[in-house]
Amino acid sequence: MTTDPQRTFEVERKYDADADTALPVWTDVPGVTSVSAGEARELDARYLDTADAVLARNGVALRRRTGGTDAGWHVKGPRQGDGRLELGWPLDEDGRIPAAVTEFVAQWTTDELTPLARIENSRTAYLLSGPDGVIAEFVDDRVRATDLRAESQVLRAWREWEMELGPAAPADEHGRAVFFDAVERAVAAAGGRPPSSGSKLARALGL
Numbered sequence: 001m002t003t004d005p006q007r008t009f010e011v012e013r014k015y016d017a018d019a020d021t022a023l024p025v026w027t028d029v030p031g032v033t034s035v036s037a038g039e040a041r042e043l044d045a046r047y048l049d050t051a052d053a054v055l056a057r058n059g060v061a062l063r064r065r066t067g068g069t070d071a072g073w074h075v076k077g078p079r080q081g082d083g084r085l086e087l088g089w090p091l092d093e094d095g096r097i098p099a100a101v102t103e104f105v106a107q108w109t110t111d112e113l114t115p116l117a118r119i120e121n122s123r124t125a126y127l128l129s130g131p132d133g134v135i136a137e138f139v140d141d142r143v144r145a146t147d148l149r150a151e152s153q154v155l156r157a158w159r160e161w162e163m164e165l166g167p168a169a170p171a172d173e174h175g176r177a178v179f180f181d182a183v184e185r186a187v188a189a190a191g192g193r194p195p196s197s198g199s200k201l202a203r204a205l206g207l
Contacts, residue, residue, distance in 0.1 A: 005075075005087035005104070012164035013082060013180060014195040015187050016084070019159055023140060024186040030178055031130040031170075038124040039139070043067040047201050048097070055111040061201050062105060062113065066091065073101045079198070082180075105139040117204040118146040133168035135179070145204035157202060161192055 026032050039121045045065035049055045055062055059078030065071055070088060077085040090100050098114065105113070128135050139162045147154040163183050171175050187193075197203035 002084050004091050005100070008086045008088070009083055010086055010164055011083040011169075011176070012162050013183070014190040015161045015163075016157045016195050017140075017161055017190075017192045019142075021159070021191045024135075024138075024161075024183075024190040024192065026128055026138075026183075027090065027188055029125055029128065029182040029186060031133065031135055031168075032120075032128045035138075036127040036129070038126055041068040041121075041123040041125060043121040043123055044120075045119045045121070047119065047204075048113040049116045050109050050111040050113060053092050054110075054111065055105070056201075060105075060107050060108060061199070062101070062203075063093075064091070064097075070075065073098060075101065075104060082176075084091075115148045117201060119204055120144045122202075127166070130168055134166035135168050136166050136183075137164050138162070141200075143200060145200065147205055149205070154206065156206070160195065160200075 004190075026035055043065060045063045046066055047061060047063045049062065061074075061076040063074050063076075065074060072091050073089040075087045087104065089098055089101055118141070124140045126138045126140075129140060141160050141162065143158050143160065145156045147156070163180070165176065165179075170179055197207060
């Protein structure tokens with residue numbers, strides 16, 4: 001029997017930042033009345049795909065991640081605007097892909113899945129809250145990635161920021177647009193810039 005996964009629809013935007021760039025100031029972002037102290041998280045993710053990258057060609061990413069608040073197996077579906085559906089299953093005990101994950105991924109491929117990349121991330125997370133709760137989570141990521149596809153593994157490192165909407169975020173498209181406009185003004189004022197790649201995995205692979 002297939003184990004039902006945890007489903008999350010993530011709405012987020014990413015930004016690049018230099019190693020010494022100061023964090024943005026969020027005082028002018030609509031609805032934000034407080035920002036939590038930073039919470040440190042050490043994340044370690046291994047990504048898998050077929051030899052001919054069937055999952056990637058379908059806009060899908062499969063990973064096994066330890067550390068943080070959502071350790072487990074994750075499948076991220078194709079991007080839908082600023083959003084992406086993520087499904088999660090509990091961690092295995094032996095490093096093998098759980099049958100429930102294999103069954104789900106079979107809609108795209110039943111071929112052998114092999115290591116694609118390892119992404120280690122020293123993350124600091126901040127909650128932006130308003131009167132009704134958490135509006136968004138902002139994370140400051142210092143990423144170390146290894147492209148595992150070749151014998152001479154390629155190492156890459158960078159810093160990026162993510163802003164992901166929370167349960168008290170604006171529910172309508174206009175409200176979200178106003179929120180992200182203010183976020184991007186704060187990011188630009190701090191010295192951040194648009195992302196150079198669409199995802200950590202793509203950047204790890206030099207795409």
